[in-house]
Amino acid sequence: MGNKKGSRRRFGSVRQYRSGRWTAGYLGPDGQEYRSPETFATRRDAEIWLSQVEADLTRGDWQDPNAGAVNFEEYALQWITERDLSATTEELYRRLLRLHILPTFRTWDLDEMTSPRIRTWRAERLSTSGAATTIAKAYRLLKAILETAVEDELIRRNPCRIRGAGKESAPERPTATVEQVDALAEAMGPRWRLMVYIAAYGPARPEEQAGLRRLDVDLDAVGVWVRRAAPELTTGKRAEGPTKSEAGKRFIVLPPFMRKDLERHLKWFAEKEPNGLLFVGERGAPFRRSSFGRKWRRARAEVGLPENFRFYDLRHTGHTLATQSGATLKDTMVWAGQSSERAALIYQHSTLERQREVAAALDARVRAERARASGADLVRDA
Template sequence: MDCAHGWTARVRDANGEPADMTFAKKTDALVYERKVLEAKSLGVVTRPKNLRITFLEWSEEWLSSKARRPGTEESYTRNVRRHMQPAFGGMRLHRIEPKDVQAWVVGLSQSGLAPRTVHLIYKTFRACINSAVRKRVLQHSPCVDVDLPEVRRKHIVPATREQVWALYEAMPAHLRALIMVGAGCGLRSGEAFGLCQDVIDFEAGVLVVRRQVIKVRSKPHLVDYNKTFTSHEREVPLPAFAHRALRDHLDAHAVLVTPQGEHVVFPSSRGNLLRRDGFYKWFKKALAAAGLPPTFRYHDLRHTFASHALDQGIPKATVQLYLGHASEDVLNDVYHHQVKGAAARDRNALEAVFFEETADVDVPSTIEVDDDAT
């Protein structure tokens, strides 16, 4: 190692091949020597050029490395350029340590981002790093023992039958049936916005979830895939009340015919694909009229569907298929919430184990709850 024209690390890799490299700083040369020696002890060949790669260079290469779904591509690009490159862009990829990643995660939380958002950004970072490890650009991942903020699930109370109907009545006529599609079929908002005539089988009383509306560069797009592999092409029941709502809707309102020939059931009032913000403008007003809290979302109609289905004894495995989940874990974790009135109704079944006279007990259909009680 000399300093006449910089500091040169003179080492050989695991194959015995020279892996010399010259650096401007002695510390960089020493770090390089250590990395090569560590790799050599493990029998791993260290390519000198890989130790020059910055996170900025690698992240841009990773973004362009393969085709992704438009929504995924937009999310990855936003996370990389808005949150990851400002923190790690100038650093050599191999110099990023777990402590650097932990400090970055803490900073994301302190900036005011929601815990779930921090998790999603970190997931993108980890995918980018793991790709470098798989391609042997990086020997070890710095994503080790990183503590993420706790994601607390909010307490969800499924809507009652009366609330669902009140919400239906409070919505504009061209959007009313969306309420019944959510509560009766368990569709996500994007799946409901992308519902087309060809997937509705009124005679059989089912519909197939095949498309969704996603936002790409602030514009809605109808795509022929769903959120997950298990969500796509799933068949869900079309109960009588949702059946009637859809029939009435199609009798009264025109569909949107796309250039590809799809007949979209729920276009906007201007005849375009329905945008989430446009829908929620009306949905928020209808919540107040229906006596539902302002935090209630369209997705909570999906919770309502799952909770009432489970409460009525539909097997978990079947509800899982209707929702498009790969396993029952998500179902158990998220969607099984107590249905209002279930405790009073179930009292009858529990007392029947010990007392024959229970059949004469008048069981209320609803339970009055004191909002001030804890």
């Protein structure tokens, strides 16, 4: 429509259309003319908008209104590519994008992703997926990507502004008793017996155990060196690399009763070359999550543990037993290879000697509970 009337101001100009609506325009610092993205009901509203733009220019906060016209999918995939992510983290991010974020935002530009639209997306994903923990992860990923877009000056502010949306509130994980750990080790069979005990009394992560080699075992000190991790990807391949954090590189002092299990496993099941893998399958290949998982589910059912008891819960069991055996927070952090900024505030040095004390206390507790369960001291000479 043609203009009904217009006027010049010190900064920019406003015009009224024949419809009665008002528009505003100005010259940007790049010499290009920019117009308001929408019309206004009154002249005053148009002038207020111009005043806000002028204030942004004065403060140095002005951004090209067209800068956010960048496709979200292209930006998000480039965001992942440019980061030095571990194989498992990259796999997780791409899965979260594919399953939970891109189905909604694939064709949108960055400047179209507003707070109301993100609230709607989150509510829909929570309702249809029922996976609150996964959606919290997806929200954190989306927020991180858009925060980088703010730093790149493609959008003015991050539209992910839902308080607590990225927080995971997983239920308390179950633990096993000493008797149940022994029963699981027995049910898993001789080849996997040591893995159960290291998970419970290490407590090492599954990917850390997958990376253990013959040279990492110290029979004299009764323990293992964790120097690397080998998580399994969805393709079935293991991506051997660094541990989850620097704190993950550690010597795990095991309870003394595990010396015999270490000796037997090295003799019977570990690869024979000096740097051979500690845990391999029946056919001599690195163990697979699928075949190991079938054995685990059968053993879990045989022992009578609930279906939601995961192999990883043996690690939680180890934490609990160590604490009950006198370990402090700093002891368990060193023992389990945990590290975070929040925990670092209260972290103090835990010496190797202190780790031996924790392992000895755990050894005494396990022996006592085994004796109590059997009615006799069956492990005196173990």
